[in-house]
Amino acid sequence: MTRVLPPLAVSLGDPAGVGPELIAAAWARRRELALPPFAVVGGAEVLAAAAERRGIVLPVARIAGLAEADAAFDRSLPVLGRADAAYTPGLPHPEGARLALASLQQGAALALAGEAAGLVTMPVAKAGLAEIGFAHPGQTEFLAQACGVDDEDAVMMLAGPSLRAVPVTIHCPLAEVPGRLSSALIAAKGRIVIEALRRDFGIANPRVAVCGLNPHAGEHGRIGHEDAEIIAPAVAALIAEGVDATGPHPADALFSPRARAGYDAALAMYHDQALIPVKALDFDQGVNVTLGLPIVRTSPDHGTAFDIAGExxxxxxATIAAIRMAAAIAALRAITSP
Structure with a gap:
């Protein structure tokens, strides 16, 4: 029997960014797109102001618990709690950062408690959060800690209609990438990706293509040694475990249409190696999915966009895609979980 899932929780993101207006715009299209029910954690006044500025009629229903969201969703946007801040599009401020953090914290707690089917996080400003004492590099690392998962086991996947890509190293200077790579790290990320492709995307026999680090994947040691000495052994280890893995591949050729047909996810060595092709191919529908967590977490693959907020x-x-993907993953987990 299919389990009836609770609604999704959506964290507000920075109220001075585009998050609130995008949440309102997604809710306004709920019937047209048959979106699953979701509730926003905090920021009712911010959401109403953002919607009004965008020309969206947005009735807001303040709810005391997530269980009330289903009944309210068709006629109004459910908003949990009374936490709020001033709406100042394009002008971030500490009060807004505190609201964004509170929304994230409560959203994570709801997902961990099973009251939410999953968590969709809207974009935050890392610098603004740091100013109020947020010690994590980003929301992914915060959620890993909240879930009791090591940072390295919380894997960021960028997923769109054309491509799924995972960076092995994320927010570090490019000069540090070679020193951070190891065969063990690459193989560990590959295992998490394979398991997620099965569990969260319903792919029975997933295929992973592994990028090289250097131009031409090192060209047999002529252009760097990392490809042969670090990446190739990781691929060999995955293959020995029965994984359909290939590589290291020259990254400049791995994202062509013909190449993409040969794998289900690409494992990239650094941030931009993964994000540039995803954003070039699927910028408006790209979703950031955190693999390796006990909860479902997605996010639109863009930032706060302060420069266009409120315009x-x-x-x-991408917000709609993140909501849909969170619901789809939650449904698959409900089917496969005991």
Whole structure:
């Protein structure tokens, strides 16, 4: 029997960014797109102001618990709690950062408690959070700690209609990437990706293509040694475990249409090696999915966009894609979990 899932929780993100207006725009299209029910954690006044500025009629239903969201969702946007801040699009401030953090913290707690089917996080400003004492590099690392998972086991996947890509190293200077890579790290990330492709994307026999680090994947040691000495042994280890893995591949050729047909996810060695092709191919529908967590977490693959916040031009497609993907993953987990 299919389990009836609770609604999704959506964290507000920085109230001075595009998050609030994109949430409102997504809710406004709920019937057209048959979106699953979701509730926003805090920021009712911010959401109402952002919607009004965008020209969206947004009835808000303040709810005391997530269980009330389903009944309210069709006619109003459910908002949990009374935490709020001033709406100052494009002008971030500490009060807004505190609201964003509180929303994230409560959203994570709801997902961990099973009251939410999953958590969709809207974009935050890392610098603003750091100013109020947030010690994590980003929301992913915060969620890993909240879930009791090591940072290295919380894997960031960028997923769109054309490509899924995972960076092995994330927010570090490019000069540090070679020193951070190891065969063990690459193989560990590969295992998490394979398991997630099965569990969260329903791919029975997933295929992973592994990028090289250097141009031409090192060209047999002529252009760097990392590909042969670090990446190739990791690929060999995965293959020995029965994983359908290939590589290291020259990254400049791995994202062509023909190449993409040969794998289900690409394992990249550093941040931009993964994010540039995803954003070039699927910018308006790209979703950041955190693999390796006991909860479902997705996020639109873009930032706060302070420069266009409140102007009514931000595209809600990635937010809609993040909501849909969170619901789809939650449904698959409900089917496969005991």
């Amino acid at each position: 009514g031009v931000a595209d809600e497609s």
